[in-house]
Amino acid sequence: xxxxxxxxxxxxxxxxxxxxxxxxxxxxxxxxxxxxxxxxxxxxxxxxxxxxxxxxxxxxxxxxxxxxxxxxxxxxxxxxxxxxxxxxxxxxxxxxxxxxxxxxxxxxxxxxxxxxxxxxxxxxxxxxxxxxxxxxxxxxxxxxxxxxxxxxxxxxxxxxxxxxxxxxxxxxxxxxxxxxxxxxxxxxxxxxxxxxxxxxxxxxxxxxxxxxxxxxxxxxxxxxxxxxxxxxxxxxxxxxxxxxxxxxxxxxxxxxxx
Ligand code: CO8
Numbered sequence: 001x002x003x004x005x006x007x008x009x010x011x012x013x014x015x016x017x018x019x020x021x022x023x024x025x026x027x028x029x030x031x032x033x034x035x036x037x038x039x040x041x042x043x044x045x046x047x048x049x050x051x052x053x054x055x056x057x058x059x060x061x062x063x064x065x066x067x068x069x070x071x072x073x074x075x076x077x078x079x080x081x082x083x084x085x086x087x088x089x090x091x092x093x094x095x096x097x098x099x100x101x102x103x104x105x106x107x108x109x110x111x112x113x114x115x116x117x118x119x120x121x122x123x124x125x126x127x128x129x130x131x132x133x134x135x136x137x138x139x140x141x142x143x144x145x146x147x148x149x150x151x152x153x154x155x156x157x158x159x160x161x162x163x164x165x166x167x168x169x170x171x172x173x174x175x176x177x178x179x180x181x182x183x184x185x186x187x188x189x190x191x192x193x194x195x196x197x198x199x200x201x202x203x204x205x206x207x208x209x210x211x212x213x214x215x216x217x218x219x220x221x222x223x224x225x226x227x228x229x230x231x232x233x234x235x236x237x238x239x240x241x242x243x244x245x246x247x248x249x250x251x252x253x254x255x256x257x258x
Contacts, residue, residue, distance in 0.1 A: 001042065003035040008042075013198035014191060015043045015052040025063035026056045028109045032066075037090025044096055047257065050198035050205065052098035053190045054117060058183065061102040061126070062110030067135065084140045092116050092142075097197050097209050101190035102126045103183050107165070112141035115150065118209055120176065121190045122168040123183035128176060131163035149216055150176045201239035202257040 001008070007018040017039050019026040026032075036054075043052050056062055065084075077083070091113070100117035107129045114120050114128070130143045138144065139160065148156035151174040159166060168180045181189045197205060207230050215223050234240055238256045246253035 001038065003039065005029075005032045006035045006039060008039050010049065011191060012195065013048060013050045014194040015039075015046075015049045016191065017043075017052060017054045019054070019056045019062055022057055022059075024066065024068075025060035025105060026110065027063050027066040027068075028113065029066035029069045033086050033090060037086065040091055040094045040098075043098075044094055050096065050200075050202050051194040052094075052096065053101050053187075053194050054098060054113075055101040055103075055187060055190065056106075056110075057104065058125070059104040060110070061100070061104060061106040062113055063105045064108030064110050064131075065141065087113070087116065087141050095206055095209075096202075097205050099190055099194055099197075101186050102128075102177070103186050105129075105165075108132050108139070108143070109141045112139060112143045112146065115142060115146040115176075118212075119178040120171075121186065121193065122171055122177040122180050123186040124168050124180055125183045126168040126171065126177070126180075127165040128159075128171050129163060129165035130160045131165075133160060134163045147176070150174070201237070201243060201253065201255045203237055203239060204234055204243075207234055 005019070005021050007020050009016050017036070019032065021027060021032065040052070043049050097118050100114040100120045102114050102120055103123035103125050105127050106114045107127070108131055111128045111130055130139050130147060132138050132140070132143070144156070144160060147159065155166075155174055158164070166174070166176070168177065171177045172180045211227050211230055214226050218226065238258055239253070242255065243253045
């Protein structure tokens with residue numbers, strides 16, 4: 001399949017998706033959403049693919065939603081099109097794990113897209129920010145919610161109200177990214193991490209992702225009950241039997257994905 005705004009390649013069991021609108025610093029327009037939705041759906045549906053990496057360029061992961069696409073739109077257009085809702089159904093709904101590998105600017109919708117990933121690995125050049133306030137608006141793709149959950153109220157509030165950028169080191173200290181690596185190593189590191197995830201029992205990986213996400217959406221008691229039930233369901237898989245048997249027999253597991 002060919003796409004207009006992204007590049008997609010498979011490296012063994014890892015799908016690498018690269019945002020490719022260099023002339024606009026990977027600004028996210030409707031075509032990017034269409035392309036990403038198709039790429040993530042294809043990844044989810046492909047039984048040979050078990051982890052994905054989404055990345056941008058050295059200069060920009062993505063510099064935000066496409067301002068030029070929004071400048072002439074009126075409130076009724078945004079409302080009637082339920083603008084930005086497609087990111088939830090097209091990207092966030094991905095059931096298999098994926099990592100955002102971020103170098104350079106991740107601003108506005110770019111920061112929000114990175115936060116849709118299961119986790120973010122940042123280059124030391126990464127800069128995160130929610131500068132929408134400077135445009136007279138506010139985050140619309142989850143920034144006020146996901147950033148607050150990631151870094152807490154004080155920092156999220158300061159970033160949304162001032163529009164200032166947060167560097168990679170501060171982002172790691174604040175819990176926004178899992179790790180910072182040298183920019184030159186970003187892609188290698190993210191692909192290696194993805195390959196390690198892809199080598200895990202696939203259904204267990206999907207369930208682990210779902211369980212951690214549930215922690216953000218339910219109270220503790222409901223989350224703990226859901227976790228226990230999901231754990232119990234996983235014990236019925238062939239991969240549970242194989243994983244535990246392989247441990248006892250001191251050999252690597254061979255996964256069936258069910
Ligand atoms: N949208 C469209 N085009 C963009 C964007 C963007 N978000 N960001 C950069 N570009 C374009 C520039 O216009 C420029 O194009 P051209 O060459 O045709 O003039 C090209 O990319 C290169 O950009 P710059 O020349 O500006 O590059 P610099 O290195 O000088 O600056 C910056 C880099 C600091 C990243 C700068 O480009 C910038 O500030 N960009 C905008 C960042 C921003 O404000 N992002 C948030 C956008 S809004 C959003 O994401 C959510 C909105 C929610 C709205 C809800 C409505 C309901």
